[in-house]
Amino acid sequence: NAGVMQNPRHLVRRRGQEARLRCSPMKGHSHVYWYRQLPEEGLKFMVYLQKENIIDESGMPKERFSAEFPKEGPSILRIQQVVRGDSAAYFCASSLQGSQGGYTFGSGTRLTVV
Amino acid sequence: TQLLEQSPQFLSIQEGENLTVYCNSSSVFSSLQWYRQEPGEGPVLLVTVVTGGEVKKLKRLTFQFGDARKDSSLHITAAQPGDTGLYLCAGSMIYNQGGKLIFGQGTELSVKP
Numbered sequence: 001n002a003g004v005m006q007n008p009r010h011l012v013r014r015r016g017q018e019a020r021l022r023c024s025p026m027k028g029h030s031h032v033y034w035y036r037q038l039p040e041e042g043l044k045f046m047v048y049l050q051k052e053n054i055i056d057e058s059g060m061p062k063e064r065f066s067a068e069f070p071k072e073g074p075s076i077l078r079i080q081q082v083v084r085g086d087s088a089a090y091f092c093a094s095s096l097q098g099s100q101g102g103y104t105f106g107s108g109t110r111l112t113v114v
Numbered sequence: 115t116q117l118l119e120q121s122p123q124f125l126s127i128q129e130g131e132n133l134t135v136y137c138n139s140s141s142v143f144s145s146l147q148w149y150r151q152e153p154g155e156g157p158v159l160l161v162t163v164v165t166g167g168e169v170k171k172l173k174r175l176t177f178q179f180g181d182a183r184k185d186s187s188l189h190i191t192a193a194q195p196g197d198t199g200l201y202l203c204a205g206s207m208i209y210n211q212g213g214k215l216i217f218g219q220g221t222e223l224s225v226k227p
Binding site for chain 2: 042043107
């Protein structure tokens with residue numbers, strides 16, 4: 001009964017490259033959330049998806065960031081033309097039914113832009 | 115503007131002491147959750163409180179949801195070094211905008227033996 005799986009755990013990209021972060025939710029969970037965590041800033045909501053649908057992307061920067069959760073396969077958070085300010089820990093979480101019952105988080109992907 | 119204010123931000127105590135962490139807001143939440151996060155890992159859900167005035171106990175941890183569902187507290191009795199970590203409160207808005215949680219900035223707890 002695997003939990004939320006995120007990969008890679010660590011990702012180093014040069015400025016201008018693309019970063020792809022993957023997240024497989026817990027078995028049976030159809031709600032996926034992406035959060036970004038910076039030191040001393042807490043967890044900031046980015047996007048909420050269900051299968052093949054973006055439900056709420058109010059926390060996503062308008063440019064360079066996109067997310068998907070296809071019918072088959074993991075959810076992907078894609079950052080194009082990365083900049084130093086994108087360096088952060090990115091966490092994926094999943095839930096059975098919205099947020100009321102709480103999330104199960106993955107271990108995160110630590111993105112470093114050099 | 116931080117919707118959920120946690121205090122204190124940092125807390126360093128000796129093993130055996132008691133402590134309380136507060137989570138306050140001017141907004142009403144339909145539920146409030148507490149998570150604990152260790153370095154290099156994702157947050158782990160400790161508890162969810164839903165009803166105003168609700169109190170839940172988890173061994174030495176006591177969680178309370180304010181009557182007006184705007185605030186919450188976490189009390190740890192006889193803290194142990196294993197309690198060290200980042201404690202996060204998170205609220206689900208009363209008009210739930212698609213299930214997202216709003217997180218406080220966290221309380222970094224260090225329990226020294």
